[in-house]
Amino acid sequence: MQAVVLAAGEGTRMRPLTANTLKPMLPVADRPLVAHTADGAVEAGAEELIFVVGYEADAVRSYFGDSYRGVPVRFAVQAEQRGTADAVAAARDHLDGPFAVLNGDNLYDHAGLAALFDAAPSVAAYRVGDPSNYGVLSTDGDTVTGVVEKPSDPPTELANAGAYVFPAEAREWLDVDPSERGEREITDVLARVVDERSVTAVEVDRWLDVGRPWELLAANEWKLGEQERRIDGEVRGDADLRGTVVVESGAVVEPGVVVEGPALIRSGATVGPNAYVRGATLLGENVHVGHGVEVKNSVVMADSNVPHVSYVGDSLLGEDVNFGAGTQVANLRHDGEKVRQTVKGDRVPTGRRKYGVVAGDGVRTAINTSLNPGVVLSAGATTTPGESVTRDR
Incomplete structure (x- = not known):
């Protein structure tokens, strides 16, 4: 057929x-x-x-x-x-x-x-x-x-x-x-x-x-959950890989890193030292997650960088994104309501209590940027040092 x-x-x-x-x-x-x-x-x-x-x-x-x-x-x-x-x-x-x-x-x-x-x-x-x-x-x-x-x-x-x-x-x-x-x-x-x-x-x-960004998160949660543990890349020092973790050939996990699966670290990616990766997380090819960074339940696409002391939770980062030192993603509304996101001009519910940001290709955040839940950064968008971003850009 x-x-x-x-x-x-x-x-x-x-x-x-x-x-x-x-x-x-x-x-x-x-x-x-x-x-x-x-x-x-x-x-x-x-x-x-x-x-x-x-x-x-x-x-x-x-x-x-x-x-x-x-x-x-x-x-x-x-x-x-x-x-x-x-x-x-x-x-x-x-x-x-x-x-x-x-x-x-x-x-x-x-x-x-x-x-x-x-x-x-x-x-x-x-x-x-x-x-x-x-x-x-x-x-x-x-x-x-x-x-x-x-x-x-x-x-x-x-x-x-x-x-x-x-x-x-x-x-x-x-x-x-x-x-x-x-x-x-x-x-x-x-x-x-x-x-x-x-x-x-x-x-x-x-x-x-x-069809929508949070469903791409769900798709990765599904398929990362089906993978089998495999360590083909280089894991250095006291790095601790727990559960269903895949480290592809050509990837490097530095000392002090903790990875709690399901997680996939693709070829050319580097993690650490002293980083924390958890939840259903995909780190794409040539991604760099650096010192003091926590990435939770997120998709970070190829050639992107989160190099210094940042938190990225329940988020999607496109290709060639760079988060400046101290960039923090908020992924929870204090009123307990589900996070909403703009789709084709309409603010719609994601159905998720925890949901961070969507950053298009080439986004650049400056140091100490704060990003509110549900914020969408268009391809190539930038922020200024110390800025709190509460609206789509």
Whole structure:
């Protein structure tokens, strides 16, 4: 079976982390987000991967090349972002037989994807407490009878998890009319398949739609939690590595460092001396975490530096970020409320009681900068010495 992996979207809700990087190529543990989707497809039995690309397409092409894990790879270009059905239609000339469609910015448990492939035609379903914010599947037993978008009175608790296996005929059913929001939706294709065939709802145990920065944190918490301890790099002196910690070849952990897993220290990174890394933390390639620094439950992307006496908690730092000495991130509201963050101009709840900052590529903070919970620093933003930043910049 062929698997179509959608990886063309710009990821505007993930800004500023996607100012220079395609959302599916953002790091989740030791590989891009979309690679986890591809892994699941390969393990489920995909015989060919077709990546639909658009924005920053060369990054996807470069990473996957002509084959991935022994499976042939092809690419299709969605020149204009006009919806998920339009994206699959861009791959139509490559399709021959039944095919799966997966979102390149979603994480699925791999056993669930294998069950999805075995039950074709099928759609992945995830049971949620409040399905009113999702597309919801109507079912008769395991058979799908319909899909309702964000219903006020949901027919079931089964959210549409955005993974499908379609029959070969669906190749000709992709030219659906635009929806009210002006996009050609894959759910309209699913509705046609439901009318024409018996479609099985396959409930997956775990699913995450990674659309906003705090969901990238959650994705790393998930995948870092699955890794096995491995120390290939250099660990010096009395450094103490506890639990599930991975230190890649070429990384250095200096004396006096304590790392409490799950944590991943990637090749070229240096930690310490006398630093503390804990929670589900990813330190990307060539990252430097220096003396007296604590990093907790955060993602620090490639080539970034937190060199002197700083605290970074529950935060996401893009590439080539530099935090000046004494920069402190606040990650907790004293009123006990969940932290909010601005997404596309709207201040929205993250659902997290502890949540720090999002810093885009190239951010520079001056010495003794304080950053409030939920602050977003756009790519290239700077601060002044001793500044307390309470608003997005």
